[in-house]
Amino acid sequence: MKFDRPATTNPIDNLTVVGRPIHRIDGALKVTGQATYAYEGHEPDLDYAYGYPLGAAIAKGRILAMDVEAAKSAPGVLSIVTTLDVGDREKGEYNTATLFGGSKVQHYHQAVALVIAETFEQARAAASLIKVEYEEEAGSYDLDEAMKTAVKPDEEEEPDTEFGDFDTAFPRSPVTLDAHYRTPDQSHAAMEPHASIAAWAGDALRVWTSSQMIDWWRQDLATFLDMDKEKIQLMSPFIGGGFGGKLFLRADAVLAALGAKAAGRAVKVTLPRPMIMNNTTHRPATVQRIRIGAAADGKIEAIAHESWSGDLPGGKPETAVNQTRLLYAGANRMTAMRLATLDLAEGNAMRAPGEAPGLMALEIAMDEMADKLGIDPVEFRIINDTQVDPEHPERPFSHRDLIGCLRLGAERFGWQGRQTPGSRREGNWLIGTGVAAALRNNLLVPSGARVRLTREGRVTVETDMTDIGTGSYTIIAQTAAEMMGVTVEEVDVRLGDSRFPVSAGSGGQFGANCSTAGVYAACVKLRDAVVKTIGLNTEDVVFEGGQVRSGNRAVPLAEVAGPEGLVAEDTMEWGDLSKTHQQSTFGAHFVEVAVDMASGECRVRRMLAVCAAGRILNPITARSQVIGAMTMGVGAALSEELAVDTRRGFFVNHDLAGYEVAVHADIPHQEVIFLDETDPMSSPMKAKGVGELGLCGVSAAISNAVYNATGVRVREYPVTLDKLIGGLPEVA
Template identity: 65%
Template sequence: MKFDTPATTNPIDRMTVVGKPIDRIDGKRKTTGTARYAYERNDAAPDAAYGYIVGSAIAKGRIDSIDVTDAKAAPGVLAVVTHENAGKLAKAKAHTANMLAGPNVQHYDQAVAIVVAETFEQARAAAKLVRVGYGRSSGSFDLAASQSSAVKPKDGTPDTAVGDFAGAFAKAPVKLDQRYTTPDHSHAMMEPHATMAAWKGSKLTLWTSNQMLNWAVRDMSETLLIPKEDIRVLSPFVGGGFGSKLWIRSDAVMAALASRAIGGRAVKVALTRPQIMNNTTHRPATIQRLRIGAQKDGKITAIAHESWSGDLPGGGPETAVNQTRLLYAGANRMTATRLSVLDLPEGNAMRAPGEAVGLLALEVAMDELAEKLKMDPVQLRIVNDTQVDPEKPTRQFSQRDLVGCLKTGAERFGWSKRNPVPGQVREGRWLIGMGMASAFRDNVAMKSAARVGIDKKGVVTVATDMTDIGTGSYTIIAQTAAEMMGVPVDKVVVLLGDSSFPVSSGSGGQWGGNSSTAGVYAACSALRDSIARKLGFDPAAAVFEGGKIRVGDRSASIADAAGDAGLSAEETIEFGDLTKTYAQATFGAHFVEVAVDSATGEVRVRRMGGAFAAGRILNPKSARSQVIGAMTMGVGAALMEDAIVDKRFGYFVNHDMAEYHVPVHADVPHQDVFFMDELDEKSSPMKAKGVGELGICGVGAAVANAVYNACGVRIREYPLTLDKVITGMPQVA
């Protein structure tokens, strides 16, 4: 099915199942512990051995020698694999570093060996006996120090320019020119990177924690130099990823090598939390400069956003300027992205890459501009709304209700009660403030396929290699199939997370829900046609409901059409050029109230609220969970998350959950989430858009703006730790 014209009325519009707050169909398995994750698949391989990865002790250089004699002689050890005996390997095109170092080392904690033993404890103990001799080279680990040597990235669209920014900025009666920084972040998901690998002849099976199974098959094929057809990846349950599991990591590759070294017997590998922090990917730090010129009525006449970030050689930038190209009007515009070579672990996608950190800067800059103008921050954003792409004015937005989000969010939150003068509202020793920010995240649709079948009992089964990373994929796919086939949800069986199933969009970039359900929609449409033709109904006129197909006064059971053999259909949805014709994005507005301790500088978030426009909401309950989780991550980015680099040796020092701080229950207050009534016919036949990453976009800036309103301390270097807050406190405390 090709989606290249806007959707018209279709069966999803009935909204008898889709759009309802149905409980997660996988919820019972998750809460009772019967949903088995990658490391728990004892049912598939009860005799699995265990692997423990040895990571590089240097950040850059060479391996001069590896002595595994003592490790191999340790109790229970079955094999030790290094680059010297692993066989021929290649680097998957999706990665900037090899999953196994040798002889060159590209970053700290890069895998240099794996020890395989009968038990985990034996493997871990023997790993300490591997002796590695290194030749250390000097590396680059400091973004600020390398900023002057940063270059324009080769791929993508690093720079844009419209009109005469410099001239318009010089003439603007009100100007802002500020620098903002964001630190490195870790994904910190609950389930670690984990894999169990087993060989049967030339065939490799991986039970792994991965968001994109088709990419995993591709990457393993490229790395191990074996055909894709010889690889099967299973990932039915994923305990969080946030982008860190978009691609295979060392757990998958090293488990496969370890299994091959012991004759194909299954081997389990799970990365420890320190290994996750330094061996896998992270969100790279940024340095950003915002310049905005405006008329006295608040209308922006000039806006420029420049961003610097770093990555390993061959890597890419953090695209922090992307939202500035689309969010606000202004005739004269400029954006620029620059990339430094840093010898830190790989920088890559983390929930809402680009916008999550770009809005941390842009939305504070807008707050500062509003203060210069003596204008309400909400009104400033409304004044600069646009219904067309500011860089390409002939391209309209498919749907854009930012103004509705701003007004609705403000009303629900009680924004009108805010005192615009900082430091004026007290409750005892606590200074109280409110802040807000716009939310923006691009909308992407990805090709996606599914197979849908029905049996003689009327049970509908959906199979697709889509993953559920804690986001509710099982449930919204079941709702889609139930709506299309006219059956209740409990008559739908959903099979996910197996690369032998039709290739879906996978989970990432907030494209998963909209794209994968659109693929199921396409397959169900094909199955509906097959049922109608078999029973002699006109497919175009057929209505499916109550387990029956009906045209006029005539009806028949769809189970009868299936018969003993059953019926099935497989279809793929492909997206045409509507994204070129229309700008597609999701929007929102965040509102936050904080309290700042006037004596200590401690910040507590007291209330959060947001209104969001993201097309049809397929399941309000799971969508709300997505947003409150994202808002919580935004609090972390604002107040505590900071992967601290040892700039001498090139690694993240605080590489565990004791020292890398993330929000816990006590940090998160009541969160009010409101979804605007919106359909986007240009997005997909579901008329939905992504929502998973929208909730993190802007919320950190809203926290920062609330802190300023509370105590008058403007912090432009995230996170807003109390040492930074308390520096400016004596003037108001």
């Protein structure tokens, strides 16, 4: 099916099941321990061995020799695979870093060997016996230094943009801001580590892994192993968190496949936490410069956003300027990104790549401008709303209600009671409130599904879509139930297996809208097959209550299916609607913080998110996505930072003790409001994503609240007490 015109009325609009607050259908499996994750045993008859990886002890250079004799003689060791044994391998389409193979070391903790043994402990002990001789090279590890030689990225992929005449308009503006902001390297820090099990049967390979994108991984693994991808079955039925860190094939899957081949056994491999931080991908640090010029009435006349980030050779920039191209009006505009070479682990997508760090800067700058203008921060944002793409005024937004988010949020949060910076106190605490707008684009990715109607009248959905804790199982079941006129309990959903039709996968907040649209397309075909089988009038056919009805005739679906059942398969393809109309999601975040006037300790006290993201397919799972993202924003604002050793080239705090994510004690009352809306241009579901929108702007809202509490403006994240304490005596 091709979606190339706005959706009209369709069966989803009945909202009998879709849009209802249905609890996760996989919830019971998870809370009872029956959901099988990547590292757990999936096949009782497999004889599992354990692989332990060894990471490079240098950040850049070459391996001259490896002595594995002592490790081979260690108790329980079955086999050892080294990067020198494997040799250079072709990189897949989605990877910048070398996952394994060859003598070159690109970054610290790059995998250089795998020890396979009878037990995990034996493999780990033996790995410590391997001796590696390196030839170390000087590397680039400091963004401040590397940005001096940063270059323009690929012009076709990430061009600079200009509209109007910024250079002339900015200095002429009555009120101007020119400021630099910094965001640090950050880790996905998912609870479930990167883990895989591999088992060979002749020349066929089965891999159980923790992957957000089944087909991407399968293609890249086939490239690495130089084999036909049709001989690889990749399975990822449950994932314990991804946040973008499991979008791309990683070393654990590669090592498991090689280890299983070497040992002649099924092999389990998990990356230790320090290796996850330094071996897999991370959100790159940025240095951002924002210039805004406005008239006295608050209307932006000129806006420019420049960003510097770093990555391995051949990598891509953190696209921190993207939201600035769309979020606010302004006749004269400029954005630019520059990419530095850094010999750290691969920088790549982390929840809301681009917009998350970009809004951490832009939404502080907007607050600073509002302060200079003497205009309320909410009103300043409303004044500069736009219903068209500011860089392409002929291109309207498909649906945009940022103003609705801001006004409703201000009312519900009690924004009118906001006081001047540093003036509100409760004992030793300085109290402040902050706001930030949110934007995240609605991406459209082809997505397929297979739908079966069984002789019992049940509906089975098969798609390689993944569920990273987002609720994919549930919203897919709701979609099929709505389309086929059955209850959710009568739908079986099978996900995360490469034998199923290729889906959009989980990423870019496109998973919910695109995967359900693919199920919709397959169900349309199945409905047609049902109608054709029994010769009903297609114009007035109704699927309801486990029956298909036309006029006075009603036939149970079980009867229509017959003994063999009916099967339909289709893929949702996308036309040009996303080109003629800008599709985005919007939100507003409001935060209240308390700052200890003596120590600078920050505590978040209240949080509110108002989201405009098309039809909400399930308010329970959608709210869960948003509050999880808000929690992530608290960590990004106040504590999360991968500290770089700029001499040795690695992240020092590479575990969950040193890398401090937000925990339950850090999170106060959270409220989420979804505007009641649909976007007919997004898909037949009229939905959009929320999983990344909930993060966008949160950290800036917190930083703005800290400023309102203390009068101290911090432009470098995380907002830690050492950056506040110097300014506190004046206000305290």
